[in-house]
Amino acid sequence: MPTVFIAVQCCQCSTMQVKQRNKSNKWTCVVCNQKQFVRQVFAQGPVVGDLRLFVQSSNMSR
Incomplete structure (x- = not known):
């Protein structure tokens, strides 16, 4: 199975990562350490x- 990368946005600090x-569709923001689901x-x-x-x-645009 090939590796797939996704671009997601944090719900707390609005940083794209x-x-x-x-x-599991769970991830942790590296900026604010908020655990969240991929929405x-x-x-x-x-x-x-x-x-x-x-x-x-x-x-950069935000």
Whole structure:
């Protein structure tokens, strides 16, 4: 099974982050340490570098 990366947004601090998709759909924000579920996937792909550019531009625009 190929590795899939997703771009998600924290519900508390609104920071976009790239995470590896897992079965449980739970993740922890590295900025505010909030544990949460994946509510919306903003982008996904097999290469983390493609998503990193999207996440960086989203975080710089807020």
